[in-house]
Amino acid sequence: MLVKQMLSMKPSGEVYTIASSASVADAVKQLSDKRIGAIIVSDDGVNPEGIISERDIVRELGKQGPEVLSRSVADIMTRKPSTCSTGEDTRAILERMTEGRFRHMPVVDAEGRMIGIVSIGDAVSARLKELRDERDALTGMIMGN
Secondary structure, eight states: OBHHHHHHHSSOOOOOEEOTTSBHHHHHHHHHHHTOSEEEEOSSSSSOOEEEEHHHHHHHHHHHGGGGGGSBHHHHSEESOOOBOTTOBHHHHHHHHHHHTOOEEEEEOTTSOEEEEEEHHHHHHHHHHHHHHHHHHHHHHHHTO
């Protein structure tokens, strides 16, 4: 399955962004309110400059304490997040996420503009659907359907 198909399976195509100058506390609120695990950092809402996840925030809380909440998102975000295109395949995305130990990946067009985001959950669901479809096709062939 391709990333394009994964995006079409998502209930919402909305990508949440936050400005790099926003506070970490603002990011925490948005993560909580939207019930999401990561936010794309983008000052123009189109070009991904970074990503900030729950893990990033917890890691910095552990290092710096609650003072980190008043710092800017730019101070703790992961810069230059790994991105993918709509033509990439599920297995390749899963491999990159697993090797890079991250769970969210912005989807960009040929000009590098954001058009979506996929999570490791999206990729796993897509892969499971592929495996079910393969199983059903093989069962049909064996049964003569």
